[in-house]
Amino acid sequence: MTENCLLNLVVTPAVEDTVTDWLLVHDTVMGFSTYPIFGHGSSERSMSLAEQVAGKRRQILFQLLLSRTQAENLIGEIRRDFLGSGMHYWLVPVLESGHLD
Numbered sequence: 001m002t003e004n005c006l007l008n009l010v011v012t013p014a015v016e017d018t019v020t021d022w023l024l025v026h027d028t029v030m031g032f033s034t035y036p037i038f039g040h041g042s043s044e045r046s047m048s049l050a051e052q053v054a055g056k057r058r059q060i061l062f063q064l065l066l067s068r069t070q071a072e073n074l075i076g077e078i079r080r081d082f083l084g085s086g087m088h089y090w091l092v093p094v095l096e097s098g099h100l101d
Contacts, residue, residue: 004094005071009062009078010039011087016060022081023062028074032064065097 011019016034023029038056066074071091078087 003068005068006092006094007064007066007071009089011060013058015085028070032062035061037061
């Protein structure tokens with residue numbers, strides 16, 4: 001049984017289109033979802049003055065359902081191609097998934 005994972009990527013709006021295009025050319029990525037989100041936290045050095053005053057920063061969340069091997073390989077490529085972009089990621093196991101036809 002293949003262990004599936006949910007790969008979550010958080011990026012700035014400035015690189016959203018670049019990441020989208022990058023993911024679309026990967027054969028192992030069968031699809032993904034994106035969501036506009038707000039990041040909240042104490043990392044003031046990465047926030048503009050307006051974001052610090054508002055207490056939030058606009059970001060984009062990508063979610064990809066992959067096998068663990070595919071996810072780990074993709075993370076390696078992301079590290080190589082998006083070094084310095086400030087992208088944040090986390091990988092979580094998926095207990096079950098499927099389509100309700």
